[in-house]
Amino acid sequence: MAEEVVPMTMPDQDTETIRAIQGLENGDPSVRLRAALAVGTSPGPRFVDALVERCAVEPEFYVRDMLTWALTRHAAAMTVPRLIDELRSERAQARSQALHTLSKIGDRRAWPAITRALLTDADDEVARSAWRAAVVLVPEGExxxxxxxxxxxxxxxxxxxxxxxxxxxxxxxxxxxxxxxxxxxxxxxxxxxxxxxxxxxxxxxxxxxxxxxxxxxxxxxxxxxxxxx
Incomplete structure (x- = not known):
């Protein structure tokens, strides 16, 4: 006798996740802002990659600021390693926003990732973000x-x-x-x-x-x- 195949249903949480991530990519900046606010208000591991990826391309300053805030609402154990990976991106905005967010999180485990190359980056915004992050994260002896x-x-x-x-x-x-x-x-x-x-x-x-x-x-x-x- 063949086994009965039970159709899979998507949990409400998954539906909300998809809706929030789609909101982060919406063409209307006010929709993206609300989506970032919603994600920061109800943080979860499933949002971290989407937030970091959006930081790299988001053109509006006030939306980027909300994306950073949303990331700071997540556990550093989830966000810091992902942001450190972003410091190797070829996209200047990705590096700059990752540095900015690391400075806001303030987790000194990120200090070794603030390299001389970032502190002397050819892009002024990246360098400025690296300077700010460095003075927040640097150990006393360094x-x-x-x-x-x-x-x-x-x-x-x-x-x-x-x-x-x-x-x-x-x-x-x-x-x-x-x-x-x-x-x-x-x-x-x-x-x-x-x-x-x-x-x-x-x-x-x-x-x-x-x-x-x-x-x-x-x-x-x-x-x-x-x-x-």
Whole structure:
């Protein structure tokens, strides 16, 4: 006697999962935003890959922000390894968003994945995300080495990029002093200016970066190094 074949039915949970993942890919950004909010409100392992993959291609900043929030609502044991894998992506946005999300999760097990290659990435957004993640995740004993790597990027990019680097360096506190003092005598005036401005900002955070960089320009124009005699 042949066995009776019982038709398989899709559990409600699977239906909800498919609906949420489809929402993340919807052409309407407001629908994607609501889908990310729903996934973050009711997190589950089945959503992690879809969230990470959407981060790599999502064009809207506010939706990416919600995707990051949704990922932080999941267990780090699920998200951190997946995000570390994403750091090897050829897509700059994938690397940048993974770094940004790792900085928000704050799990220091991700620290070894913040490589020199990421800290010096040719894409400014990736590098800026790497700087922010690094200062959150770096172990105490490795802060001087990190400061040295970050100092190699002084003078890089436009004002927003330079401000990001200065903030990262200042967050490392006094360990940045040797690297900054060395950069104040660098042959490139942009490097000298940025080092001087960062040092000023570390001493007087309330002065603001614009004031610090303009003051640094005057010092360099007059042939100074910014070092106190």
């Amino acid at each position: 802060r001087p080495e990190l400061a040295g790597v970050l100092a190699t990027q002084l003078g890089r990019g436009e004002r927003a990029t330079q401000l990001s680097l200065s903030r990262a360096l200042v967050a490392l506190d006094s360990v940045i002093t040797p690297a900054l003092r060395a950069a104040m005598t660098h042959p490139d005036p942009r490097v000298r200016q940025h080092a001087i401005a960062t040092e000023r900002l570390s001493r007087d955070p309330d002065a603001g970066f614009e004031f610090a960089i303009e003051e640094a320009k005057r010092v360099v124009a007059l042939g100074g190094s910014g070092k106190e005699e």
